[in-house]
Amino acid sequence: MNLAMTFAWREFRESRSILLVCAVLVPVACVGLAFALPREMFANGDFVSRFSAACVILPALVLGSELFMSELRGQRLAVIGRLPFGIGRAFWVKLGFLVAVCLGLGALGLAVSVFACAVVDGIVFTGFWSPLLFAATAIVALGLGAWTMAVAAWVPRGSFAIVGTLLLLGTVSLPYTLAWYNNPWVRPSLTEVVVLGFVLFPVLGLIVAWLSVLAYARGHGAGRALLLGGIVALFGFSPGWAWVHGNVQEWDRARPFEKDFFISNALIGTGEHYAYVSAYRARDGGRVGRWYALIVDLESGEWKQVGGADTCFSPISALGRRRYSSLECCMPHELLLQGRYDGKRRAEIIDGRTTKIIGTTADRSVPIGRLDAIRRALADRSALRFADGRPAWVLDDIESLTADGELRAYPLGTKDVPYRNLGHGLEIRRGKDKLYFDLARWQLFEGPGRKFRCVILPEFWLVQERRSGFRYLRGPWQLYDPETRNMARCTTLDEKDSVLAVLDDGRVVVQPVGVRFGGPAIVDLATGKRVSIDCSAMGDSVAVGVGLDVFRLQGPGSKPWLPCASGAQRWLARLDVAAAQLSAIPWPESARVVSIADDRVILADEHTLYVGYLDGREPKLLFPLREKGAKQ
Amino acid sequence: MTDVELCAKGLVKRFRKQAVLSGFDLELESGSVTVLLGENGAGKTTLMQLLLGTLKPDEGTLSVLGLDPLKQTKKLRQAIGFVPDRPDVYGWMTSLDLMRFLTPQYPTWSQDRALALLGELRVPKATPFRKMSRGEGMKAMLVAALAPEPELLLLDEPFAGLDPIVREEVLRGVIGELRESGRTVLCTTHDLDIAARIADHIAVLSGGRCVEHGTMAEVLGQDEPTRIPEGLRELLERTVHEKEAV
Numbered sequence: 001m002n003l004a005m006t007f008a009w010r011e012f013r014e015s016r017s018i019l020l021v022c023a024v025l026v027p028v029a030c031v032g033l034a035f036a037l038p039r040e041m042f043a044n045g046d047f048v049s050r051f052s053a054a055c056v057i058l059p060a061l062v063l064g065s066e067l068f069m070s071e072l073r074g075q076r077l078a079v080i081g082r083l084p085f086g087i088g089r090a091f092w093v094k095l096g097f098l099v100a101v102c103l104g105l106g107a108l109g110l111a112v113s114v115f116a117c118a119v120v121d122g123i124v125f126t127g128f129w130s131p132l133l134f135a136a137t138a139i140v141a142l143g144l145g146a147w148t149m150a151v152a153a154w155v156p157r158g159s160f161a162i163v164g165t166l167l168l169l170g171t172v173s174l175p176y177t178l179a180w181y182n183n184p185w186v187r188p189s190l191t192e193v194v195v196l197g198f199v200l201f202p203v204l205g206l207i208v209a210w211l212s213v214l215a216y217a218r219g220h221g222a223g224r225a226l227l228l229g230g231i232v233a234l235f236g237f238s239p240g241w242a243w244v245h246g247n248v249q250e251w252d253r254a255r256p257f258e259k260d261f262f263i264s265n266a267l268i269g270t271g272e273h274y275a276y277v278s279a280y281r282a283r284d285g286g287r288v289g290r291w292y293a294l295i296v297d298l299e300s301g302e303w304k305q306v307g308g309a310d311t312c313f314s315p316i317s318a319l320g321r322r323r324y325s326s327l328e329c330c331m332p333h334e335l336l337l338q339g340r341y342d343g344k345r346r347a348e349i350i351d352g353r354t355t356k357i358i359g360t361t362a363d364r365s366v367p368i369g370r371l372d373a374i375r376r377a378l379a380d381r382s383a384l385r386f387a388d389g390r391p392a393w394v395l396d397d398i399e400s401l402t403a404d405g406e407l408r409a410y411p412l413g414t415k416d417v418p419y420r421n422l423g424h425g426l427e428i429r430r431g432k433d434k435l436y437f438d439l440a441r442w443q444l445f446e447g448p449g450r451k452f453r454c455v456i457l458p459e460f461w462l463v464q465e466r467r468s469g470f471r472y473l474r475g476p477w478q479l480y481d482p483e484t485r486n487m488a489r490c491t492t493l494d495e496k497d498s499v500l501a502v503l504d505d506g507r508v509v510v511q512p513v514g515v516r517f518g519g520p521a522i523v524d525l526a527t528g529k530r531v532s533i534d535c536s537a538m539g540d541s542v543a544v545g546v547g548l549d550v551f552r553l554q555g556p557g558s559k560p561w562l563p564c565a566s567g568a569q570r571w572l573a574r575l576d577v578a579a580a581q582l583s584a585i586p587w588p589e590s591a592r593v594v595s596i597a598d599d600r601v602i603l604a605d606e607h608t609l610y611v612g613y614l615d616g617r618e619p620k621l622l623f624p625l626r627e628k629g630a631k632q
Numbered sequence: 633m634t635d636v637e638l639c640a641k642g643l644v645k646r647f648r649k650q651a652v653l654s655g656f657d658l659e660l661e662s663g664s665v666t667v668l669l670g671e672n673g674a675g676k677t678t679l680m681q682l683l684l685g686t687l688k689p690d691e692g693t694l695s696v697l698g699l700d701p702l703k704q705t706k707k708l709r710q711a712i713g714f715v716p717d718r719p720d721v722y723g724w725m726t727s728l729d730l731m732r733f734l735t736p737q738y739p740t741w742s743q744d745r746a747l748a749l750l751g752e753l754r755v756p757k758a759t760p761f762r763k764m765s766r767g768e769g770m771k772a773m774l775v776a777a778l779a780p781e782p783e784l785l786l787l788d789e790p791f792a793g794l795d796p797i798v799r800e801e802v803l804r805g806v807i808g809e810l811r812e813s814g815r816t817v818l819c820t821t822h823d824l825d826i827a828a829r830i831a832d833h834i835a836v837l838s839g840g841r842c843v844e845h846g847t848m849a850e851v852l853g854q855d856e857p858t859r860i861p862e863g864l865r866e867l868l869e870r871t872v873h874e875k876e877a878v
Contacts, residue, residue, distance in 0.1 A: 003736040013724055079721050082684050084709040084737045219687060
């Protein structure tokens with residue numbers, strides 16, 4: 001026999017009784033558990049994998065604690081210690097023996113558990129036991145055994161080594177556990193798992209075990225072994241802890257250039273000088289991640305993160321009344337809230353024009369003294385207008401200015417009802433019911449019925465019944481008086497026409513449903529004159545407004561914006577009423593409209609904020625600009 | 633000029649704050665049989681562990697067979713035979729198991745010689761150590777130490793605790809071996825009879841130092857005040873007189 005074989009033979013003779021007990025215990029325990037555990041554990045292979053893993057770990061702990069300490073306690077290590085090859089060779093043989101035993105018992109556990117599955121429930125184990133998995137198991141067993149050996153040299157009695165090892169490993173893994181529990185978006189990559197679990201853990205375990213055992217065997221006692229091994233372990237584990245801390249810290253800062261950084265929402269402050277971007281970063285494209293609030297200077301391209309992680313921007317309550325199917329981003333944001341994305345903490349109120357924090361709020365209300373400024377901003381940008389051009393807007397109530405310039409308000413009663421523009425009025429939802437506010441009459445009405453679509457004009461409403469029964473049926477367009485609830489047939493519109501927009505001069509923009517019935521047109525309801533709209537800027541077969549919520553942009557106007565689509569391509573087009581022509585900006589599926597001006601639109605896609613121009617210029621990137629970086 | 637097989641200068645070894653050896657000096661000539669005398673706890677076993685390289689001295693220099701025990705451990709241990717004060721091998725091992733276990737450790741191991749010695753000393757070959765008497769175990773340990781034909785033999789109180797008959801058997805084995813080989817031997821004991829029978833040189837360890845070193849006559853024949861503890865000196869003189877009378 002060579003040296004290693006003699007050592008291995010000695011280890012076998014020393015541990016023979018323990019091995020025998022384990023070899024008997026494994027099948028006995030397997031049979032016992034097979035009858036005791038619920039059936040579903042067998043069905044998905046959980047039992048096999050867990051039981052075989054336990055068969056690896058258990059001997060690693062038991063033998064690891066015994067391999068050296070039983071000899072130390074029996075003062076038999078002195079024999080090895082004074083031989084020419086000393087403790088060194090014996091140490092490595094012990095570890096090799098430990099791994100061999102762990103794998104052997106693991107294989108035994110696998111075999112008996114597979115057999116138990118087949119016998120107890122007739123389930124054929126379909127899992128796998130690849131060489132890679134086998135090697136990984138061996139490394140884990142080696143690491144576990146090494147750490148148990150180390151701890152066995154630290155504690156006065158070897159029997160405490162198992163508990164001590166479990167405590168040690170629990171303590172060591174606590175920073176990782178806490179970090180990953182509290183920051184579920186931080187997950188180690190495969191490389192990091194391999195480095196931590198299969199390099200750092202076993203290698204450090206071997207070093208610490210070697211030093212500890214050597215210190216003990218050299219007569220320095222458990223105290224010195226603990227001191228030496230503990231210091232080395234502390235220094236050894238520090239890079240891992242520093243790594244996980246760094247990972248957590250890294251997620252505190254917004255990194256707009258990372259692929260997993262997504263823009264959730266962007267709000268443009270009044271004056272369009274700053275964009276308030278709420279973004280999140282989630283690993284693997286998931287939605288669980290960290291939120292960031294960024295202020296982007298649209299003129300210089302510089303940006304800065306505000307409020308730390310898990311902060312986002314939202315419109316202040318009065319301005320942020322929910323507009324279903326609406327483009328609230330296009331509202332002028334005089335004031336914003338900056339706070340936790342879950343809204344559970346007090347929020348800071350930010351002046352959208354200057355980025356300054358002007359106060360805090362717990363109820364998201366508008367601070368005293370700021371309402372007039374907000375009203376002015378809304379009056380400038382509101383799409384909701386009377387026939388004579390006076391603006392109306394929605395704060396908590398519907399508000400407008402009288403011909404004398406006085407403010408008047410129509411209370412909506414309850415807060416936070418969603419609404420949308422319908423030409424010269426609003427559609428308001430209260431539960432399942434729809435109510436309509438007619439600007440000209442300054443009154444809230446019930447509609448003609450739940451199946452009717454309405455367009456509110458100054459003198460009457462246009463309504464169309466739509467039924468989605470056996471076939472989707474469109475009734476004829478009718479003129480409707482909300483006060484008398486009388487209806488009269490509108491002969492100038494075909495039942496296939498969809499009304500897209502209401503113009504200032506009382507005409508409407510229509511698009512027949514189905515491109516084969518013709519292109520978009522401007523229709524004069526009084527005369528029935530129909531002017532075709534030139535869509536050549538977007539090519540043939542363009543559907544204007546159909547299938548999209550066209551009213552989200554419109555109040556009455558002379559140059560309405562219309563969403564257009566052709567196949568997978570989308571545009572945001574602006575209608576020149578005088579020329580009856582559409583000019584368009586490409587509008588990708590992933591992009592959201594953030595702000596609209598006369599000749600350009602600010603769009604936000606998943607990763608960038610950019611501006612598109614109507615005159616055909618190339619889109620210009622606004623955020624993130626690499627050369628600008630974060631403003632310090 | 634005689635070769636020096638072992639040279640220790642100013643050896644200091646402390647356990648915690650207690651110094652076991654404090655400035656220990658010793659030189660052993662090649663082929664000499666030196667008995668190191670000392671009271672219990674004087675540091676004899678500690679010295680043996682230092683010589684084997686299982687302990688590291690806190691201070692001083694140590695050279696054994698021209699080798700550094702801490703840096704050239706393997707080479708040194710392959711040239712040393714060591715007999716502990718009690719058979720401390722595994723209880724399940726038989727003498728033959730022990731020989732088989734030790735064979736790959738020593739390139740000079742002679743299995744024939746080992747078997748011959750086992751027979752000569754009447755050591756049971758198939759009996760586990762836990763079932764052997766202390767004397768049989770010690771004889772097996774002696775065989776294990778002598779089988780690789782070591783250049784230096786270290787005996788750490790091998791006769792302690794043996795009954796007179798067994799002690800005589802072990803002693804005869806040792807003496808016979810010494811006569812044949814002429815190898816260097818360092819034996820620690822507090823048995824003055826054994827010292828008188830085998831020693832060429834006597835070294836006395838007291839207070840962590842080697843207080844006397846020389847032949848028996850040199851140690852006992854000094855006129856000037858000696859540093860040997862008084863009780864030990866008297867015993868030594870009486871033993872020598874008894875031996876001469878016999």
